Amino acid sequence: MKKLEEKTINTEKIYNGKVVKLQVDEVTLPNGKTSAREIIKHPGAVAIIPITKDNKIVFVEQYRKPLEKTLVEIPAGKLEAGEKPEVTAVRELEEETGYTTSNLTYVTSFYTSPGFADELMYIYMTDQLEALQENVTGDDDEFVELLELTLDEAKIYVKDQRIHDAKTNYAIMYLETLEMMK
Structure with missing residues (x-):
């Protein structure tokens, strides 16, 4: 798993809303190059x-x-x-x-959109x-x-x-x- 890990170099906070937060992370890729990741932070x-x-x-x-x-x-x-x-x-x-x-x-429980968001959805039944x-x-x-x-x-x-x-x-x-x- 470590061989696929991206290391965060810098985080720029873009927006802090009522439901979500948006940030752009600069990351080092497994091949040593860098890239930007637009990330939605969600409370779940x-x-x-x-x-x-x-x-x-x-x-x-x-x-x-x-x-x-x-x-x-x-x-x-x-x-x-x-x-x-x-x-x-x-x-x-x-x-x-x-x-x-x-x-x-x-x-x-499952992640709703793991490509750009960290929202974790829990499901219950009654x-x-x-x-x-x-x-x-x-x-x-x-x-x-x-x-x-x-x-x-x-x-x-x-x-x-x-x-x-x-x-x-x-x-x-x-x-x-x-x-x-x-």
């Missing part, structure tokens, strides 16, 4: 696969400005400083869906949802609509590219695998 994120009592998956539909369109996704959100992923999962579930749970199962008595206020600039779909309906959304992001596609493949193992 959590997604949750919520399953209702009647075996439907709870999704949120929201507008994604970078894509200039809406996507249907599993609930997800950014880790807050010092927050454990399980806490983020429940918080996002409550804010985005109006459900809560006291029973989470860790599924996996099939023990409880409706909240009062809605929890989420982010002021976040607007979502809820959908509850069967796994077969979700697969149609994938085919139609209404579901078109990595975390949600992963969730659907994971649930499909669980179905096959029954």
Whole structure:
């Protein structure tokens, strides 16, 4: 592994935003030459696969400005400083869906875009949802609509590219695998 390692010579901080930080690292390559690496620093994120009592998956539909369109996704959100992923999962579930749970199962974690970002996404699942008595206020600039779909309906959304992001596609493949193992 060491033979592929790039050594950082210098870091130039470009932008420090609400969600991400951008920096440019000057690195020494394994062959001794130098290059620049544009890097997005991200605090990490959590997604949750919520399953209702009647075996439907709870999704949120929201507008994604970078894509200039809406996507249907599993609930997800950014880790807050010092927050454990399980806490983020429940918080996002409550804010985005109006459900809560006291029973989470860790599924996996993965880097979303390792070529330019350090974001680590954690995925949890629950099939023990409880409706909240009062809605929890989420982010002021976040607007979502809820959908509850069967796994077969979700697969149609994938085919139609209404579901078109990595975390949600992963969730659907994971649930499909669980179905096959029954």
